[in-house]
Amino acid sequence: GGAGGSGRERRAGAGVRAGAGRLRYSVPEEMPKGSLVGPLARDLGLSPADLPARQLRLSAEKQYFGVSGETGNLYVSERLDREEMCGEAASCSVSFEALVQNPLNVFHVEVAIQDINDNAPRFLQDSFQLEINEFTSPGTRFYLGTAEDADVGSNSLQGYELEANGYFAVEVKESQDGSKFAELVLRRALDRESEQSLRLVLTALDGGEPPRSGTAQLCINVTDANDNPPVFAQDRYRASLREDAPPGSMVLNVSASDADAGTNARITYGFGKMPAKVLRKFVVDAESGTITLQEALDFEDTRAFSLAVEARDGGGLVAHCEVEVEVLDVNDNAPEVTLTSVSSPVPEDAPAGTVVALVKVRDRDSGENGQVSCELSGEAPLSIVASSGGSYKVVTASALDREQAPEHRVAVVARDRGSPALSSRAALVLEVSDVNDNAPVFEEAAYSAYVAENNAAGAPVLRVRARDADAGANGRVSYWLAGGSAGAAPYVSVEARSGAVYAQRSFDYEQCREFAVAVRAQDGGAPARSSTATVRVFVLDRNDNAPRVLWPAAGAGVVPRSAEAGYLVAKVVAVDADAGRNAWLSYELVQAPEPALFRVGLHSGEVRTARAVSERDAAKQRLVAVVKDHGQPALSATATLHVVLAESLQEALPELSERAAGADSPAELQFYLVLALALLSALFLLSVALAVLARVRRAGPPAVLRCLGAQRFSVAGAAFPADFCEGTLPYSYNLCVAPGRAVAEGAWLPPPPPSLAAEELLGAEPCGKRSPTSSAGAGEPFS
Numbered sequence: 001g002g003a004g005g006s007g008r009e010r011r012a013g014a015g016v017r018a019g020a021g022r023l024r025y026s027v028p029e030e031m032p033k034g035s036l037v038g039p040l041a042r043d044l045g046l047s048p049a050d051l052p053a054r055q056l057r058l059s060a061e062k063q064y065f066g067v068s069g070e071t072g073n074l075y076v077s078e079r080l081d082r083e084e085m086c087g088e089a090a091s092c093s094v095s096f097e098a099l100v101q102n103p104l105n106v107f108h109v110e111v112a113i114q115d116i117n118d119n120a121p122r123f124l125q126d127s128f129q130l131e132i133n134e135f136t137s138p139g140t141r142f143y144l145g146t147a148e149d150a151d152v153g154s155n156s157l158q159g160y161e162l163e164a165n166g167y168f169a170v171e172v173k174e175s176q177d178g179s180k181f182a183e184l185v186l187r188r189a190l191d192r193e194s195e196q197s198l199r200l201v202l203t204a205l206d207g208g209e210p211p212r213s214g215t216a217q218l219c220i221n222v223t224d225a226n227d228n229p230p231v232f233a234q235d236r237y238r239a240s241l242r243e244d245a246p247p248g249s250m251v252l253n254v255s256a257s258d259a260d261a262g263t264n265a266r267i268t269y270g271f272g273k274m275p276a277k278v279l280r281k282f283v284v285d286a287e288s289g290t291i292t293l294q295e296a297l298d299f300e301d302t303r304a305f306s307l308a309v310e311a312r313d314g315g316g317l318v319a320h321c322e323v324e325v326e327v328l329d330v331n332d333n334a335p336e337v338t339l340t341s342v343s344s345p346v347p348e349d350a351p352a353g354t355v356v357a358l359v360k361v362r363d364r365d366s367g368e369n370g371q372v373s374c375e376l377s378g379e380a381p382l383s384i385v386a387s388s389g390g391s392y393k394v395v396t397a398s399a400l401d402r403e404q405a406p407e408h409r410v411a412v413v414a415r416d417r418g419s420p421a422l423s424s425r426a427a428l429v430l431e432v433s434d435v436n437d438n439a440p441v442f443e444e445a446a447y448s449a450y451v452a453e454n455n456a457a458g459a460p461v462l463r464v465r466a467r468d469a470d471a472g473a474n475g476r477v478s479y480w481l482a483g484g485s486a487g488a489a490p491y492v493s494v495e496a497r498s499g500a501v502y503a504q505r506s507f508d509y510e511q512c513r514e515f516a517v518a519v520r521a522q523d524g525g526a527p528a529r530s531s532t533a534t535v536r537v538f539v540l541d542r543n544d545n546a547p548r549v550l551w552p553a554a555g556a557g558v559v560p561r562s563a564e565a566g567y568l569v570a571k572v573v574a575v576d577a578d579a580g581r582n583a584w585l586s587y588e589l590v591q592a593p594e595p596a597l598f599r600v601g602l603h604s605g606e607v608r609t610a611r612a613v614s615e616r617d618a619a620k621q622r623l624v625a626v627v628k629d630h631g632q633p634a635l636s637a638t639a640t641l642h643v644v645l646a647e648s649l650q651e652a653l654p655e656l657s658e659r660a661a662g663a664d665s666p667a668e669l670q671f672y673l674v675l676a677l678a679l680l681s682a683l684f685l686l687s688v689a690l691a692v693l694a695r696v697r698r699a700g701p702p703a704v705l706r707c708l709g710a711q712r713f714s715v716a717g718a719a720f721p722a723d724f725c726e727g728t729l730p731y732s733y734n735l736c737v738a739p740g741r742a743v744a745e746g747a748w749l750p751p752p753p754p755s756l757a758a759e760e761l762l763g764a765e766p767c768g769k770r771s772p773t774s775s776a777g778a779g780e781p782f783s
Contacts, residue, residue: 026113027111027114033078034075039071039072040109041067048070055099093112104356116208124145124146127217132190135227136190142318142320143184144181144182145274151206154208155208159204160202160204162184162202168185197219199218199220227264228260228317233257239251240328248293260313281294281297284309300364307324309322330369331365338361340358342430346430353396355393357394377410377413381396381408409430438469439523449501454506460502464533477521479522481518483518516537518535541578542582543634548577561614571604571605589607591624593621623643
């Protein structure tokens with residue numbers, strides 16, 4: 001057929017994605033380079049616009065053909081010599097694969113190479129030397145050998161012709177392998193006396209159009225009579241030999257006999273006219289007729305040999321026989337594995353069944369020795385499926401995961417069915433490219449940090465860390481705050497790259513003891529993936545607050561000289577804004593005129609007399625108590641108490657007056673004036689109430705007022721609040737006036753002006769009978 005003409009046969013479906021397919025074209029040999037073979041792209045269902053994206057290309061061991069990148073046409077790129085490519089084979093074709101990408105697929109193409117009559121028949125030698133006895137009988141045949149013609153079919157050797165003469169004719173014989181050889185036939189008896197030699201032209205003709213021919217000279221010498229030629233035991237011998245037979249192996253032994261006697265009966269053996277390749281393979285012993293192998297055989301190169309053996313007697317008569325040697329195949333060729341195309345890397349989200357590689361397998365042996373099966377060796381989510389023409393596809397068998405296996409290494413193993421079986425392998429390395437299928441994962445779901453208060457702004461708090469199993473930008477993690485407890489955001493910040501959390505300002509335990517923030521980790525994929533973790537920050541207390549004295553305020557107190565040991569003078573009340581040990585308070589008396597007269601409770605802060613008051617003790621005592629916490633280092637505060645030792649208020653007034661005179665602060669003086677006016681108003685109201693009560697008593701007091709005779713009343717409400725809840729030690733104090741006393745024991749009053757104080761005290765009414773052992777019970781602490 002013409003280039004891509006009617007000789008083309010298409011078996012594939014119309015779609016490029018069809019399964020295994022084969023395209024057939026035919027083209028004569030010796031066509032010039034660039035000759036069109038066929039429209040390959042069109043036959044594959046590709047338009048010219050598809051060619052850049054599909055990347056049509058050819059895969060073959062030797063590039064006899066090429067494909068146009070613009071039109072997709074198949075053209076001749078190398079000289080096509082059918083005789084060189086296929087030798088004596090009856091048919092000749094070139095097979096290769098056409099590969100397309102996006103998606104990857106393979107199509108099998110076969111181009112049949114048609115023979116043309118470009119080779120003339122050729123004899124192995126230019127002349128033949130024959131010696132024929134004059135007594136040779138008509139009808140005797142002489143083997144002349146075979147002419148060679150590299151062409152096949154009708155273009156091959158078809159027959160022989162002999163130059164016209166009166167003695168000989170030529171006949172064409174065909175051997176079992178189909179080759180045609182010439183035999184010279186004696187038609188009329190020779191007469192050496194009339195003609196001692198003959199020179200004839202032998203012509204070999206083929207069947208081409210126009211026919212070609214080759215010639216050789218026959219030189220025939222007529223000898224004296226040798227009546228009996230040698231005779232072989234068999235006209236045709238057959239032998240078989242394994243292709244792995246070593247050189248020196250005996251093929252067989254031929255035998256001939258001669259009825260003559262003497263030198264005419266002495267037979268020697270030799271080969272007739274044969275190709276040089278055959279003569280290199282075998283040797284025949286001239287005396288015994290034993291044929292021996294002298295060069296290794298190859299079944300894949302030549303499957304059978306035809307040997308022409310001659311037996312020549314001493315008189316020059318020759319007999320011929322044919323020896324057919326069959327070469328038996330041995331499994332001596334391992335399969336050949338070729339990776340024609342590999343798609344690497346492949347994304348990890350590729351679906352199962354994605355083609356990742358194309359494999360070509362070939363075994364030069366025949367029969368079961370050449371039947372090949374293919375498999376994958378190694379642990380990988382891949383499988384191999386057969387295509388056609390010895391091709392296989394490697395496809396994904398299941399989902400890929402780059403985080404578990406970034407690459408897969410398998411071996412494509414091809415094994416034939418010979419005994420023993422031979423195999424070969426080719427390594428296949430498939431890289432898996434990353435897809436953002438993993439979110440960052442924090443090392444901990446919740447973090448805890450402990451930071452001492454008064455830290456510096458910018459101090460590191462802790463570092464969070466999240467890991468992303470992906471690679472590249474998909475595994476690059478950045479951090480930021482994503483909410484938290486109310487008001488927690490201004491306290492800390494997070495560094496985007498490292499995940500380090502820093503304090504934005506100094507923490508104060510007394511204002512905020514703990515807070516929580518949410519930190520989000522996000523990768524750089526598209527779309528991005530993220531996760532969050534909670535960071536809880538606990539602020540640790542430091543001893544940064546000194547104790548604060550709540551009571552007593554600056555003022556003077558009166559203690560009777562008749563007070564016994566343990567008499568409650570006052571109670572020092574202090575608080576500390578810190579917590580824990582930093583807020584544990586202890587009290588100590590650090591200054592007193594009479595150190596042995598007073599003592600203070602270590603934990604209660606109660607100031608009591610350590611012994612009974614005596615007349616020798618100074619009337620005015622100034623006590624200084626220190627309040628310490630248990631922090632490191634400890635912080636402290638002091639409280640000053642002014643105590644007047646007097647049996648009555650009138651006796652204490654001079655000392656109180658001096659105390660008031662010493663206070664030259666205008667603010668303090670104003671406070672005392674306001675306090676005195678309040679006391680006078682209270683005393684006036686009390687007097688009115690007592691008068692009403694006395695009048696009611698005469699008529700019989702109501703039950704609701706009967707308790708007033710034994711009750712004490714508080715006048716401390718005007719001095720400070722009843723409940724104080726700031727700090728760690730809340731207290732409430734009451735000050736009462738008992739009968740028989742000018743002032744209640746343990747009461748602390750600001751020093752009033754002398755005139756106001758005297759008027760107030762002289763106008764006070766008794767509120768009940770005083771117990772001899774009574775003390776300022778209302779000043780006792782409670783918790």
